[in-house]
Every structure is written in C-alpha cells, then in structure tokens.
Amino acid sequence: MKNAITYPVSARGPADHEVRDQIVAAATEHFSRYGYEKTTVSDLAKAIGFSKAYIYKFFESKQAIGEMICANCLREIESEVKAAVEEADRPPEKLRRMFKAIVEASLHLFSQDRKLYEIAASAATEHWQATLAYEERIQKLLQDILQAGRQSGDFERKTPLDETAMAIYLVMRPYLNPLILQHSFDYTEEAPAQLSGLVLRSLSP
Template sequence: MRDRPQSDTRERIITAADRLFREIGYQKTTVADIARTLGMSPANVYRFFSSKKAINEAVTARCTAEIRMRLEAVAASGRPAAERMRALLLTAHQSVLELGVTDAKMQEMIAVAMAESWGVIRAHIEEVDAIITRVLRDGVASGEFVPSDPEVTGPCIRAAMMRFCHPGLLTQCHDIPRPTVEQQADFILSALGHHARS
C-alpha cells in the first residue's frame, strides 16, 4: 500500500506534464511549471523523475501504450484476419490523429522523444510490429494471406503505413490527397494476397 501514493503522484506528474507540453510546448515547459500546476515544489517532482527528459519519456510511453492497447483490442477481436488487419491499420492511423500529433506543440514533444529517448519509440515500434505479425500469421494459417516470412512482412506492413502513422509525415503529407488511408490499407491487403483469394 505504501507504493500506491507514490504511483499516484507519478501519474499526476505525467498528466500535468502532458497537458503543459500540449498547451505551451515541451521547450517552454519547465519542471517548476509542472510542480506549480500540482501545488508542489520542483524538488518533490525530482523525487519521482530525475529530469524533464525522464518526464517526457514517461509521457511518451503513456501515449504509445494507449495506441497499442487499441491495436491489441483489434488484433484479439476474433474476426477474420483480413478484417482485423484492415481495422488494425485504420485504428493505428486514427489513434495517432486522436493524440493530436498534427499539433505543433505535440510534434515538438514527439520530436524530442525521438531524438533524446529513442528507446521508448523503438520499443513501441517493436511491439506494434509484433501485433501486426500476429494477425499476419493468423491470416497465413487460415489461407486468407499468401505464405510469407512474418518476421519480414510484418515490419514491411508497418513501414508501408508510415505516411499515415508518423507524426511528421502526417503533417507534411496533409495536403496530398492520395492515397487515402483506406486505399493504402486495401493496397496492403491486396499485396498480402487477400483480394486474389476473395
């Protein structure tokens, strides 16, 4: 029970930091700002996080975990693999959009995370690959997809969706009308052999 208040305080700090990073930007937010929002001293914040970078890592880890939770729910839904794969790709795109990654301040936070805390981002990518690969294996086993090496094809599918799931590319490609995310998902399913079999 002694650990619960500490865990709650950590979560409060992460929540406050997330809000400030979105409102005023990562660079402009100080640990003192986060502490003031919570009615505590900066020294108390440093009891839970060694630096602002560590706080940003925790915020990023929470955001990416929310995305994976949604993807896991789709992957485990029990529908045919092709339906799950399509829903997985569309959900990945929608989840990133709902995080507000096209907002300049949110992009700043993610850019810092990618530059300074690549481990958090890399772990997220590896877990997303694992989710995609699991559905891919199901589709190959059921005959919905043509046989392939899932350890290669899974990451290729994720890479093919990069334009719709990478924060920077989402913004840069915002005014490029095609392909739509639905068209890209259908293209990937076709490449997996789904349309050829249906």
Template sequence: MPPITARTKETADETRERIARTADELFRRMGYAKTAVADIAAELGMSPANVYRFFPSKNAIVEAICTRCLVEMENEIRVISAKPLTARERIFELFRAILIYHRDNFISERRLHDMVLVAIESNWDAILAHKLRIAAGIEALLAEGIEEGAFVPHDAAAASQIMLGAMVRFCHPILIAESIDEDLESQLQAALAFILRSVEVQRTPL
C-alpha cells in the same frame, strides 16, 4: 471492527503519475518549449526540487508521458486483434487506429508537436520496443490469414516488417503531421490494399 482510516500519503508511483499528468496538461495548454519544471511544480503546489526527486529532467517527464501513450495504443491494438473479424479486416483496423490516434492528437493538441519530437529522440528504446510489439501483432494476423486460406503461405515475420516500413507514412506522428490536411484515411486504405494484394489468395472466377 477496527476503525477505517483515510490514507493521505501518496506512494512514490502515485506522485510520479500525478507529476506526469500535470506536465501533460501544461504541455497541452502552454506548449512544451514554454513549460518549465518550475511551472509544473507551481501547478502541483510543490517545489521544483521535489519534482526533480522523481524526474531528473523535463525530458524524463516526457518519456513517462510517451510510455503511457504507447501503452494506450497497444491496448487498443490488442482489442482490435481480438475482434471477431477476418485477419484482413483487423489489419486494416489496426493501421487505421494508429493513424487516427496520431492524427487526432495533433489536430486537437498542436502544441504537443515539440514534445513528440523530444519523445522520439529521448525515448528511442521504448519506441523501438513498441514497434516490435506492433510488428508481432501484424505477424500474428498474417499467420491467421494464412490459416484462413485468405493469404498465400509466406514468411509472416518478414512480411510484417516490410508492411510496417511501407506504411510508415501512416504510423509516424511527424509524417502524419506533415500531411495533416490530406485525406490520409483514404490513402491508407489504398496503400494497404495494394500491399496486401501481394499475399492474398487470388480467387479464379467461376
């Protein structure tokens, strides 16, 4: 058998990921505004010029972090969508998961607030694509609810967009941060129950 040799050289993607993760840790520890590319480079034991080889700016690093967070959230939503629950129950779980993700991140890492603002401004295309994928997931659940007989027939695509717009207070990280001391989970439950009532089949009591 040929001898086993250890691979010591990182690929470009691995280096980019290491830079992004180190930057994320520093943003959480020091705050976005107080963290310079030089600080990130020093933490990694490399020169700022080397960091700039992989990311043209600090905002570009934020975009990479933001993209990873969006992927994490979408993976969680896919897990919820596959649960053996009714469509209605999964819609509630989906919105609750989004709220908890943003709420808990803000509570534990308030220093990331500035980074979130930058991410929203500089990574809008990725965030818009993320919103479209979330809307598609809600549309699929509404369609399932129609098939189950729980929802009346309706345009699930249009309804998903309306629902996302009406529930933005519980999905947007900035709006969640502004109401962080309120009982947002209870408010979400009440708001979503009210919205879903417009498409739910009303059962006539026997």
C-alpha cells in the same frame, strides 16, 4: 519485526506511484497548455506547487516526465488499434482495421492536442525508449495478424514472415510516426483503404 510500528496509510503520505501519477497528470496539463520545449522543471514545479527537488526525487529530468506522458499517449493509440483489430474476425479484415485505426488514432491524438504532439515529435526525433517500444509492439501485432492469416489460409506462405511484416511496417510507418504524419495530412483520408488494399493483394495466396 514484531515491534515495527505500522502507520495508517494517511499518515505515511501518498505512495510513490501516486505522486508520480500526480506529477505526470499535472505535467500533461501544463505541457499541453504551454508546450513541452518551452517548459522547464522549475516552471513545472511552480505550477504544481511542489519543490523542484521533490520532483527530481521521482523523475530524473524533464525528458523522463515527457517519456511517461508519451508512453501513456502511445499506449492509448495502441489500445484503440488493438480494439479495432479484435473487432474483426478474419485476418484480412483485421489488417484493414489496423491500418485504419492507426491513422485515425494517431491523427486524433496529434491534431487534437498540438502541444502533446510536440512531445511525441521529440520522442521520435530522439528515439526515446517509449517510441521504440511502441514501434516494436505494433510490429508484433502485425506479425500476429500475418501468422493468423497464414494459418487460416487467407495469406500466402511463400515469403519469410519477418521480411513481409517489415515491408508492411514500412508501408504503415508514415502514419505511425508523428514526424512523418504531419507531412501526410493530405493523404490520411484515402491512404488507409488504398494501402491496405495494396498490402492485401500482395498477401494473396
């Protein structure tokens, strides 16, 4: 298209992903101040200074914005967990750090920001895509550690890998899932050490 006119970026306006990021950033701030459940897309539009129709061009619903915020939060937890796991050399220590980091990162996010916690709770209740994907990635990380431990000879190899991974995931779940985590605050101090100790004993060759 020889004769197509190309506008300089500034004249074309911001790219779509920039607008989306801008909406998500503004929504995160707004939700964390006024709560997710109580806020409507109209409230949000007014607060950001966009029209409601303009927001709907980028997100089909409030939940779609919430999903994006939730996905960002869970990605943050996940990278903290991964960083903690990578710091350790051997699989048993990796597993121990994984337990500890999950509890710490989840608590950090959820107790620091009660209102965002509300989004994560909705996400967990309604089985949003973001939480399902997060749960799968955590299960994958767990399987990788188990696999490495089986290869290094640190862990037993008699049990089926996927069943063992699932059982350990069930042990972690009360500290991963925000709805359950809120009922486990009394135990978050000792739970990581006690549970990873138990799990490691169950994995001894």
